[in-house]
Amino acid sequence: MWPDSIHHGRKALKMAETKRERPAGLDALSLPGPQPGGQGHPVEGLVGDVRRGVEQRRYLRGMIFPEVAVVERLYGLSEKEVRSAIRRLRDEELLQLHDDYQETYFIDLGRGTPIRESADVGLVAQVAELTTRLQELSSRVQALESVVLGRDDR
Incomplete structure (x- = not known):
């Protein structure tokens, strides 16, 4: 994978992204959405839903995560909150950014993922x-x- 920028002296030159647009109608996994009477913050609910889905093998390696806008509507979150949840899931090695498509994540069980x-x-x-x-x-x-x-x- 190529770096986002090349440092030349003190100046960083930004490289053009070579990823393609996410294809329309890409079959994404189905998230349950917030549970009625749920106690925690919707971000916690989203992260927990993905965690449980992986643990229970409903979400398998390679399954595509829904688009940010879809998750926003489903969980009633802002774009910033969804991106925060995605960052947490990536840190936990449950999601990985797709190499070919922009803004596309998929389930990828990292080495530290407890099953x-x-x-x-x-x-x-x-x-x-x-x-x-x-x-x-x-x-x-x-x-x-x-x-x-x-x-x-x-």
């Missing part, structure tokens, strides 16, 4: 259950093939 162990255990259990079901279905398909094809492999 709840219970979610991992739940995922392992689901995979084990699906593996068992797949084996059962495979056995049934083989039995049906034997009957249909008139073979008896027993």
Whole structure:
């Protein structure tokens, strides 16, 4: 990634940004918005919603974060407040700025991102259950093939 400016002596020369405009209609993740009767500030709610979404694996690496204007309307925040929340999420290594598009962020789980162990255990259990079901279905398909094809492999 290129630096935003090159320092030449005491004078900094600003380089032109080479990012493209964010494409219209880019499929972004869906945020829940403020909860009715929520106690905290909407910025805290936004940051917490993204954190929980990542922990619960509703938001996965690579999913696109909504545009700032959409988040402003959804949470009733100012542009400054949304940008503050985005900065916090980037500091927590939950969001990353897209390399190709201006003003576009995506979910990116950094090295320090805690993922709840219970979610991992739940995922392992689901995979084990699906593996068992797949084996059962495979056995049934083989039995049906034997009957249909008139073979008896027993």
